[in-house]
Amino acid sequence: MTKVWDGFIRGFHWLLVVGIAVLYFSGEEGWLDLHFVVGYLLLALMITRVIWGVIGSDTAKLSSLFHHPKHIFAALKSKSSHTGHNPAGSLMVLAFFVLVFVQLVSGLMTTDDILMEGPLVAYISYELAEIAGDIHRLNIDILLVAIAIHIVAIMMYRVKGINLVKPLLTGKNDIDTAAPRMKKGWIAYAIFLLLVVVVLYIWGQEPLNALI
Ligand code: HEM
Numbered sequence: 002m003t004k005v006w007d008g009f010i011r012g013f014h015w016l017l018v019v020g021i022a023v024l025y026f027s028g029e030e031g032w033l034d035l036h037f038v039v040g041y042l043l044l045a046l047m048i049t050r051v052i053w054g055v056i057g058s059d060t061a062k063l064s065s066l067f068h069h070p071k072h073i074f075a076a077l078k079s080k081s082s083h084t085g086h087n088p089a090g091s092l093m094v095l096a097f098f099v100l101v102f103v104q105l106v107s108g109l110m111t112t113d114d115i116l117m118e119g120p121l122v123a124y125i126s127y128e129l130a131e132i133a134g135d136i137h138r139l140n141i142d143i144l145l146v147a148i149a150i151h152i153v154a155i156m157m158y159r160v161k162g163i164n165l166v167k168p169l170l171t172g173k174n175d176i177d178t179a180a181p182r183m184k185k186g187w188i189a190y191a192i193f194l195l196l197v198v199v200v201l202y203i204w205g206q207e208p209l210n211a212l213i
């Protein structure tokens with residue numbers, strides 16, 4: 002057994018899943034105070050993930066996500082396990098990072114034209130806010146398609162005999178390979194907590210007060 006995912010990557014993934022589910026339903030239902038607060042938490046989480054992509058464990062590194070197309074195709078055909086994201090999975094991860102950031106940043110510039118407006122709306126023109134709103138409503142559908150592909154891909158690996166979910170829960174995979182360099186996950190959680198406090202202090206007070 003080799004430790005492949007540190008505590009933060011594992012927590013990050015499942016917090017991301019819960020966060021996106023809450024944001025999807027609160028957006029659709031128009032529960033915008035909840036939507037804004039969870040949006041800010043997710044923003045802090047994603048910024049932490051990027052920072053961890055620079056200073057974190059080997060398998061968290063953003064630099065390990067870029068591969069030659071040749072290796073991506075080879076990974077799709079391969080039947081063996083890989084330490085960290087394989088080159089095909091890395092492409093999916095990069096796509097998620099872009100899609101989630103587009104959703105977050107467009108949300109910050111979106112208004113419901115009634116009561117709520119993202120904190121960046123005040124700094125941009127009405128036309129730009131309209132475009133951001135269109136992107137926010139369109140990009141969510143692309144994100145949902147990406148999530149569906151992601152889950153089908155994970156299931157296909159399972160059929161090939163590779164369980165990717167277990168390592169993301171326990172941190173360890175079933176093969177013995179050279180151990181990647183791991184960093185302590187709590188360092189990332191401390192950065193996350195700090196960012197949560199900063200983002201909620203700057204932008205979150207109104208929706209937070211409305212919620213509690
Ligand atoms: C809202 C839905 C989801 C999103 C946005 C999402 C996003 C992601 C991201 C960004 C990563 C890369 C983690 C990192 O390096 O930071 C990842 C990896 C992974 N996800 Fe998800 N995920 C979702 C749902 C799920 C579900 C429901 C499952 C389980 C069935 C799952 C299983 C996995 C696994 C096993 C990996 C690791 C893949 C590997 O070994 O390379 N994901 N996901």
Ligand code: HEM
Pocket residue numbers: 021024025026027028029033036037040041043101104105106107108109110111112113114117118119120134137138141
């Ligand atoms: C990944 C994060 C996010 C997701 C998945 C998400 C998802 C959604 C969804 C599904 C809707 C409903 C769209 C529709 O009516 O068809 C929505 C609406 C909205 N979101 Fe987000 N959102 C996110 C982040 C944010 C953030 C950070 C903000 C601002 C702080 C924000 C502000 C808004 C506003 C103002 C609306 C209402 C737009 C309208 O009335 O048409 N969102 N969001």
